[in-house]
Amino acid sequence: VAPAQSLTIPGGVHAEGENRQRTLRLVVAYDGTSYCGWQTQPDAPTVQGILTRAARALDPHARLTGASRTDAGVHALGQVASLSTITTLSPNAVGRALNATIPADIRVLSAAEARPGFDARREATGKHYAYLVDCQPVAHPFLRRFAWHIPQRLDPHAMREALATLRGCHDFSAFCAAPGRGALPTCTIRTTHMVCRRGRLWFVISADRFLHHMMRNIVGSVVAVGRGSHEPSWLGTVLRSGDRTLAAPTAPAHGLTLIRVLYQG
């Protein structure tokens, strides 16, 4: 006789229900090309929508929160999501069950037990974003989904100098898609890196938080400096102005990848 086990539906929900709520922490990677971003929308394919549907096959009341609401076409290698569920499956089994039903361009890289109530969005203490630019004369066909193609020599020294002026705690309204609306415009950029290799450029920025379109707006303006349209010091001038209309056009979404989300401890 095994009374405890008899209450468990294999691979599914525990019969006692309510009091078995738990939270899993998922690390998710995706090629965002085919999706209208992270956040669930009624009639469009989104990463959160796909993952939530898969999670609800295990537990109809599962809830999923992502650390970052990436835009349409933006990719992730280390998106973090909190999954609130009453499934009794092990974290690894949940990861495998999700990967078995979602398309190959979205993958749950890992699943782990988290503190009950863990919120991937509210508790994030920082993020790393990377932006890839392909500067070869002809666009590399393997990179066409992941890089902004600019068939032009960009000045690496000027761009590195410009990027560095953004480090520290500032009001980033000038690089925000909808400044003034909602959240505080203050962010702390902890590190900026630019790696230049074989005609490709990676911009990597680590900050405590990012405003809407902030990374893409920064890259757009840094590239304007690299093209020689502005001096490196111009980026600081734009930043201090707080005026979105002074910055260069937003860089396209498909060059952007969420690399990592940071948490305390």
Add this chain to the structure above:
Amino acid sequence: VAPAQSLTIPGGVHAEGENRQRTLRLVVAYDGTSYCGWQTQPDAPTVQGILTRAARALDPHARLTGASRTDAGVHALGQVASLSTITTLSPNAVGRALNATIPADIRVLSAAEARPGFDARREATGKHYAYLVDCQPVAHPFLRRFAWHIPQRLDPHAMREALATLRGCHDFSAFCAAPGRGALPTCTIRTTHMVCRRGRLWFVISADRFLHHMMRNIVGSVVAVGRGSHEPSWLGTVLRSGDRTLAAPTAPAHGLTLIRVLYQG
């Protein structure tokens, strides 16, 4: 008055025709995912078919020969094609004109004037092929079109040792899809490399020529050694047997990329 120019149709064919035949050497890269290989087929999308159609918009009698007839799903970063044409456009303008009409997953990286009658296939003196294996527990979504996913630890030392036994001039019938048919089974493998980094493996082989499926059959058998199914010396035994049925199953097409084609001088 400019009589010579008046005979030229802008961007197109020279009116004198026949006696202006020239040969261009194109370097072509492609993501082969959407194509039924290189070679033109009546009712299927192929890379040669797409490029020939684009070239015939410039010159209805253009002929295109590729150095390697890559299989369905195989990629290229350095395929070489000879284009026989009477167009009067500069090589660079031909490259730009082709890229303007073909899909983004095929790119002409460069176009140069070649000796009249240059044949990219017959004159090739060697080729480099690379094969990518993704050994992470979960398949990387960015690599799913370009790597064979084997979620298992493979023994790098055993695989390197096995690969090295293939160097030199041998009868490769044991690794040929259809041995005995057509061409000579003798090839010279000049170098073999295996690069192992961050859970990914690259196999790179340089040879004077490759038999049909040879690279994929070699990788399939090297991976069998890496899995521990066979000792490293087994690869030499298979090679010497000349018996295709002894080798392991063929590795999937989508991990394979034609890297470079070599020519004299």
